[in-house]
Amino acid sequence: MSQHEEHGPRVLKHPLISRLFHWGLIVGFMPAAITGFLIWLKPFGEDLQNLIMQIHIVGAGILTLACIFYTFFALDRIVAFTRRIFTFDERDMAWMKVCGGYPQKMLLGKTIPVPPMGKMNSGQKQMGIMMLIGGILLIVTGWALYAFLPVAPKVAMYWFDMVHLVVGIVLGVSVFAHIFLGIYNWGEFLCMFGDGTQPLHEAEHHNPVWVENEIIRVKANASVPVTGQQHVR
Amino acid sequence: MAHYDYIEKAVKVSRREFIGIVGVAGAILWTGAYIATDLVQDRTKYIKLRAQGIYADDVKAKIRQSHNNQAVTDVYKKFAQNPLSSLAEELFHTKYVDRTKLV
Numbered sequence: 001m002s003q004h005e006e007h008g009p010r011v012l013k014h015p016l017i018s019r020l021f022h023w024g025l026i027v028g029f030m031p032a033a034i035t036g037f038l039i040w041l042k043p044f045g046e047d048l049q050n051l052i053m054q055i056h057i058v059g060a061g062i063l064t065l066a067c068i069f070y071t072f073f074a075l076d077r078i079v080a081f082t083r084r085i086f087t088f089d090e091r092d093m094a095w096m097k098v099c100g101g102y103p104q105k106m107l108l109g110k111t112i113p114v115p116p117m118g119k120m121n122s123g124q125k126q127m128g129i130m131m132l133i134g135g136i137l138l139i140v141t142g143w144a145l146y147a148f149l150p151v152a153p154k155v156a157m158y159w160f161d162m163v164h165l166v167v168g169i170v171l172g173v174s175v176f177a178h179i180f181l182g183i184y185n186w187g188e189f190l191c192m193f194g195d196g197t198q199p200l201h202e203a204e205h206h207n208p209v210w211v212e213n214e215i216i217r218v219k220a221n222a223s224v225p226v227t228g229q230q231h232v233r
Numbered sequence: 234m235a236h237y238d239y240i241e242k243a244v245k246v247s248r249r250e251f252i253g254i255v256g257v258a259g260a261i262l263w264t265g266a267y268i269a270t271d272l273v274q275d276r277t278k279y280i281k282l283r284a285q286g287i288y289a290d291d292v293k294a295k296i297r298q299s300h301n302n303q304a305v306t307d308v309y310k311k312f313a314q315n316p317l318s319s320l321a322e323e324l325f326h327t328k329y330v331d332r333t334k335l336v
Contacts, residue, residue, distance in 0.1 A: 011239035075254070076244040119241075140265070148269070151276040195235035215239045 007199035011215055013119075014196040017074045022192055024066025032059030033172040040165060060142050067139065084120050085128035091115040091209075092122040099123075102181075119210040123181075130174060134167045141167075280335055 014022070035056040042049060071078055094115040098104070100123055101114040120128060141164040149157055182189050188206070191198040204211045246254075291297060299305050300316075313321040 009238040010236065012235065012237040012241070071258075075251075076246055079246050079250060079254070080241075080244040140261075148272055151272050197235050197237045200239060210241075211239075214242055216242050218238055218240055 007201070009200040010197040011200050011203050011211070012196055013191050013198045013203065015077075016196065017070070018077055019192060019196050021066055021070040021074070024062060024070070028059050028061070028063030028066055029175065030059070032056055032063055033168070033175060035059065036168045037172060040169075057146065060139070060146075063135075064139055064143070067135070081128065082132065084118065085125045085132065088122070088125070091117070092125070095122040106184075116208040117206070117210075119207050119214065121206075127174060127178060130171060134171045137163055137167050138171065277335065280332060 035052045038044070038052050039049070039056060044052070092115075095117065098112060098114060100121055101112045104110045104112050141160040144152070144160050145157065145164060182192070185206070187198060187202045200211070203215075296302050309315055309318075309321070313324065315321070
């Protein structure tokens with residue numbers, strides 16, 4: 001029995017290009033973040049630290065290319081993401097007051113009523129704002145340090161280094177929280193690392209406002225212009 | 234192949250948003266390129282000035298080889314034993330960086 005037959009109608013939540021970008025972030029940001037902490041703390045000898053710096057630079061290169069390609073080939077996704085993360089209303093305030101019901105669920109085993117959310121909940125929006133602004137700051141300061149450290153004014157490089165360090169620590173720690181919550185929400189994990197689809201009832205549970213307002217039914221054997229879409233049933 | 238029944242509505246990027254995005258990206262790239270070329274020009278200027286200064290000093294100098302320099306020979310005699318000694322290696326050794334291509 002296929003997934004489709006087993007769970008009923010499905011919705012394409014993450015098109016191919018978004019999933020590829022997510023892989024770019026995993027392959028680029030994760031090594032850069034882990035090696036970044038090691039560069040900061042310097043626990044190893046000179047040779048190993050140099051190797052760690054090389055890995056950091058390769059990771060940064062993959063991350064930068066992933067961001068550039070995603071901007072060029074999926075500008076509509078960037079616009080949709082930016083609109084979502086900067087849109088807050090009273091539902092978000094109510095969601096944040098109960099932290100989305102996650103602490104109550106995880107620590108006390110209680111399910112409490114939570115305001116309905118769109119494609120991203122309020123926590124994901126805050127993470128998105130940090131990733132967008134912090135990511136740009138990390139990339140710009142990182143490459144500036146790589147290219148101009150010996151020739152640029154020392155004060156400017158000192159502050160670039162500080163911004164790179166502080167933003168790196170904040171985003172690095174946030175990403176580990178993101179990984180934990182991503183795995184906790186197993187359906188979302190399967191969606192992002194699978195074919196990008198999710199059973200409609202699952203999306204209705206987590207993203208009722210998105211399901212109500214932002215999705216449309218696909219006609220059988222039709223082609224719909226969605227970035228990264230590979231096949232329509 | 235993914236099988237699905239619903240997709241997200243297409244996102245329309247308005248002309249105003251597109252111009253805004255391109256404008257911000259262009260401004261960041263332009264500023265970055267300006268700063269980078271400015272730094273490289275400054276660096277090139279300082280390398281040339283440094284080279285000119287060294288040549289000017291060299292023209293005026295009576296002794297132009299370190300092994301004929303009394304101060305250097307005194308250092309070896311009184312302190313660092315002889316050229317290429319372990320102590321001299323530890324204190325004076327430096328890595329050569331070819332900067333001729335930077336100018």
